[in-house]
Amino acid sequence: MCGIFGAVEDAPVADLLVEGLNRLEYRGYDSAGLVTIDEGAINRVCAVGKVDELRQRLEKKRPSGNIGIAHTRWATHGAPSEENSHPHIAPGVAVVHNGIVENHAELRSALKSNGCAFTSETDSEVIPWLLARSLLSGATPARAMHELSDQLEGAYAIGVLTQQEPGVIHARRSGSPLVVATGPKGGYIASDTTALAGFAKDALLLADGDRAEIRRDGVIVYDSTGRLAHRRLVRVEGPSAAIDRCGFDHFMLKEINEQPDIASAITRHYATGDGFDDVKIDFNRLDRIRLIACGSSYYACLVARRWLAEVAGLEAEVELASEYRYAPVISHGATEIAIFVSQSGETADTLASLEKAKSLRMPTIGVVNQMFSTLARDADYALPLLAGVEVGVASTKAFLAQMLVLAHFTAHIGTIRGHRSAAARFRDGLERVAGWIAATLHNEAAIISVAEQFKNATSSLFVGRGALYPLALEGALKLKEISYIHAEGFAAGELKHGPIALIDPTMPVVALAPSGELFGKVASNVREIAARGGRIIVLGDRRAILALSDVAASALTIPACDDLIQPIIVSIPLQLLAYHVAVLRGSDVDRPRNLAKSVTVE
Ligand code: AGP
Numbered sequence: 001m002c003g004i005f006g007a008v009e010d011a012p013v014a015d016l017l018v019e020g021l022n023r024l025e026y027r028g029y030d031s032a033g034l035v036t037i038d039e040g041a042i043n044r045v046c047a048v049g050k051v052d053e054l055r056q057r058l059e060k061k062r063p064s065g066n067i068g069i070a071h072t073r074w075a076t077h078g079a080p081s082e083e084n085s086h087p088h089i090a091p092g093v094a095v096v097h098n099g100i101v102e103n104h105a106e107l108r109s110a111l112k113s114n115g116c117a118f119t120s121e122t123d124s125e126v127i128p129w130l131l132a133r134s135l136l137s138g139a140t141p142a143r144a145m146h147e148l149s150d151q152l153e154g155a156y157a158i159g160v161l162t163q164q165e166p167g168v169i170h171a172r173r174s175g176s177p178l179v180v181a182t183g184p185k186g187g188y189i190a191s192d193t194t195a196l197a198g199f200a201k202d203a204l205l206l207a208d209g210d211r212a213e214i215r216r217d218g219v220i221v222y223d224s225t226g227r228l229a230h231r232r233l234v235r236v237e238g239p240s241a242a243i244d245r246c247g248f249d250h251f252m253l254k255e256i257n258e259q260p261d262i263a264s265a266i267t268r269h270y271a272t273g274d275g276f277d278d279v280k281i282d283f284n285r286l287d288r289i290r291l292i293a294c295g296s297s298y299y300a301c302l303v304a305r306r307w308l309a310e311v312a313g314l315e316a317e318v319e320l321a322s323e324y325r326y327a328p329v330i331s332h333g334a335t336e337i338a339i340f341v342s343q344s345g346e347t348a349d350t351l352a353s354l355e356k357a358k359s360l361r362m363p364t365i366g367v368v369n370q371m372f373s374t375l376a377r378d379a380d381y382a383l384p385l386l387a388g389v390e391v392g393v394a395s396t397k398a399f400l401a402q403m404l405v406l407a408h409f410t411a412h413i414g415t416i417r418g419h420r421s422a423a424a425r426f427r428d429g430l431e432r433v434a435g436w437i438a439a440t441l442h443n444e445a446a447i448i449s450v451a452e453q454f455k456n457a458t459s460s461l462f463v464g465r466g467a468l469y470p471l472a473l474e475g476a477l478k479l480k481e482i483s484y485i486h487a488e489g490f491a492a493g494e495l496k497h498g499p500i501a502l503i504d505p506t507m508p509v510v511a512l513a514p515s516g517e518l519f520g521k522v523a524s525n526v527r528e529i530a531a532r533g534g535r536i537i538v539l540g541d542r543r544a545i546l547a548l549s550d551v552a553a554s555a556l557t558i559p560a561c562d563d564l565i566q567p568i569i570v571s572i573p574l575q576l577l578a579y580h581v582a583v584l585r586g587s588d589v590d591r592p593r594n595l596a597k598s599v600t601v602e
Pocket of ligand 1: 294295296297341342343344345346347350393394395396478481597598599
């Protein structure tokens with residue numbers, strides 16, 4: 001997901017722009033660049049790779065100028081290169097863009113036939129050329145920015161500098177988030193408020209269609225009709241909350257260790273049911289719930305589906321957003337609601353699915369961490385994850401928070417639907433979760449020694465049953481996305497239907513096998529793997545590990561806990577295992593290759 005930052009102050013801004021980009025690195029990117037304007041000259045510096053590469057470029061050539069825009073690019077059209085880096089420039093104009101210009105091909109062809117000399121392969125480069133053409137035809141920068149909505153198709157957030165108005169940063173938002181702010185020292189734009197920490201106390205969240213003009217002494221926002229608009233102020237979190245590792249080697253490890261406190265905060269907010277008061281839905285009239293998400297958030301929904309059946313007696317369908325948005329609609333007259341689960345609240349497929357559900361007149365609920373996101377704004381109801389800013393691209397505390405909020409929501413629905421004893425049992429377990437997480441974190445030393453077994457692995461399997469099958473999927477995702485080892489999650493009962501052909505002594509197999517109703521079945525699967533020479537790591541409580549000690553090469557221990565709560569606790573050793581394997585293999589743990597923190601394009 002690209003990052004945008006811009007600033008206009010009374011002093012040179014080049015270093016400030018790099019600082020702003022540093023704070024957006026967590027979004028994932030592969031190149032970075034900036035432009036300043038000084039005495040009419042547009043100065044561009046770009047670099048492939050990390051923001052530090054850009055910083056080193058500035059050491060050699062620091063552009064002057066008290067106004068500038070900057071960008072971290074996650075490549076969609078055109079490989080990472082200096083030519084494809086933003087800002088893109090056309091005569092008298094510089095632009096940074098987050099999103100995708102869907103109609104870029106026809107625009108590029110028309111502009112090229114008018115003599116526009118493109119220098120990149122990107123879709124974004126059509127934007128400065130459109131603006132330059134409007135300015136050349138006599139339009140003011142404001143007019144040229146306004147006209148973009150008639151020319152561009154697709155999602156975009158853009159920051160623009162013009163030589164005509166060297167004291168103004170122009171901005172527009174359509175589908176991709178953008179915030180603007182005024183601080184004691186100047187005016188700013190950013191993709192999200194984490195980049196503004198220390199520069200401004202509050203920020204304005206632009207709405208779709210908004211245009212803004214940011215000057216040293218203030219910001220003006222116009223809505224899509226061109227009228228002055230008053231937008232919601234959002235608080236900018238302090239610098240420490242967003243961008244400080246607080247002594248941990250990586251944000252991911254910091255965020256894993258924040259989980260006991262997050263679990264307590266979620267319980268305080270939701271356990272009595274008050275946290276759901278704003279959700280005006282009659283759960284007794286529901287035939288089913290549809291849960292829609294991507295990636296780890298989708299796995300959290302798979303866990304919730306079992307809880308909703310067991311605790312609330314409610315059927316749930318779980319859909320991958322990228323599939324749901326294009327799936328045929330069968331109108332069956334059932335009364336259902338759609339719940340969208342997302343850490344960022346900006347995932348393109350999830351947002352498109354939200355629009356589809358709303359078009360089908362389904363009540364919609366967002367379960368989301370970023371409460372200033374599009375999902376939080378556009379769903380009928382929004383339930384906060386209360387996990388704080390998650391910087392690590394691999395989701396840990398947000399994934400745990402998603403399961404916890406969905407768990408409390410299930411208990412709330414179960415109570416309303418008369419499943420009081422099941423709901424009460426579930427709530428009792430949820431009250432103890434923070435302590436169980438803390439106890440599991442204390443086993444980190446044992447997990448580090450298990451991680452050694454994966455250091456040179458080329459493939460790995462994760463197997464589980466019931467509500468732990470989604471955790472097998474999540475454990476495989478965590479490992480592959482930060483250690484780059486191929487890993488697959490399977491329902492343990494599926495092994496005999498093919499995957500068991502993969503078993504060999506070189507491939508670690510993690511079996512999620514805590515004591516409980518399905519332990520005997522999983523234990524049989526573990527023994528089938530052992531009989532074929534598999535190298536097994538059993539993840540379970542002490543009793544389960546003891547029962548399988550004759551076939552397990554090693555173990556990952558969790559405290560004995562209620563079956564319903566196990567998926568939540570099991571996620572902790574899976575996170576730590578992936579983390580330590582990635583550290584052993586020297587991966588960029590917080591910003592793994594090719595990945596973005598939020599996939600804002602499809
Ligand atoms: C999880 O570790 C990944 N980073 C990814 O699968 C993520 O869960 C997915 O992209 C969904 O993101 P969202 O929760 O912000 O919608």
